[in-house]
Amino acid sequence: MKKLPLLTALVLLCTMTGCLEDKNAPNIPFDVAPxxxxxxxxxxxxxxxxxxxxxxxKGQHFDLPLRVYDLGKGWEYKLYNRxxxxxxxxxxxxxxxxxxxxxxTVSLENCFEGKEEASVIYSLSIKTSDCSIYNITPxxxxxxxxxxxxxxxxxxxxxxxxxxxxxHYGVDQGVDGKGIFRGHTIVINFNESGVVDYINIxxxxxxxSSQ
Numbered sequence: 555m556k557k558l559p560l561l562t563a564l565v566l567l568c569t570m571t572g573c574l575e576d577k578n579a580p581n582i583p584f585d586v587a588p589x590x591x592x593x594x595x596x597x598x599x600x601x602x603x604x605x606x607x608x609x610x611x612k613g614q615h616f617d618l619p620l621r622v623y624d625l626g627k628g629w630e631y632k633l634y635n636r637x638x639x640x641x642x643x644x645x646x647x648x649x650x651x652x653x654x655x656x657x658x659t660v661s662l663e664n665c666f667e668g669k670e671e672a673s674v675i676y677s678l679s680i681k682t683s684d685c686s687i688y689n690i691t692p693x694x695x696x697x698x699x700x701x702x703x704x705x706x707x708x709x710x711x712x713x714x715x716x717x718x719x720x721x722h723y724g725v726d727q728g729v730d731g732k733g734i735f736r737g738h739t740i741v742i743n744f745n746e747s748g749v750v751d752y753i754n755i756x757x758x759x760x761x762x763s764s765q
Contacts, residue, residue, distance in 0.1 A: 582621065587618075589617055592615065598703070602724055602738040602740075602757065609686075611658065612684055613684075618675065621672075625650070628652050632649050634648060634649075644664065644666055645663060646662035657682070661756070663734045676757060680692060680753050681693075681751060692753060693750070718744055722740075725737055725739065727760060735758060
């Protein structure tokens with residue numbers, strides 16, 4: 555049997571393993587952080603990459619950041635009116651749905667008028683018991699559960715009802731000149747019974763303020 559030329563062999567290998575780029579994928583002018591296999595850190599330790607690699611919505615695995623284009627079958631998003639929320643072109647907010655059921659809200663970058671499918675989800679908020687982030691589940695997990703998994707918070711805020719206070723973990727650089735929140739954070743809000751009511755995770759590029 556004759557040996558295939560090296561270039562031909564490489565092309566065939568890429569075709570079989572799916573490493574050729576999707577020609578229909580929208581262009582994103584910056585590197586999106588790579589997808590990670592889910593993993594956990596030692597108990598009581600906050601590891602943002604472990605947390606962002608363990609997001610489950612309706613039993614489906616996601617991690618951040620995530621291209622809107624890659625949401626998958628059954629998932630839809632509805633953009634908030636940019637003017638109503640004072641959003642700059644390039645940033646966005648949306649509600650995401652699975653088979654018509656609301657599953658959470660997301661913050662978007664690279665979200666430009668007419669090119670929304672090139673948007674990148676960098677922040678996600680959930681408040682239903684069929685979703686979890688790092689096995690922390692709204693309406694189920696308690697303060698004790700959170701501290702066991704992530705340790706003591708970096709800071710605690712008192713918040714208005716229906717929440718009583720919020721635990722903050724990670725690095726927060728604030729909002730950049732384009733309205734994108736730069737941070738590697740998880741914020742967990744508790745109700746008056748000490749049960750998780752609302753979770754937000756953010757994973758955006760900390761090295762750029764002009765993407």
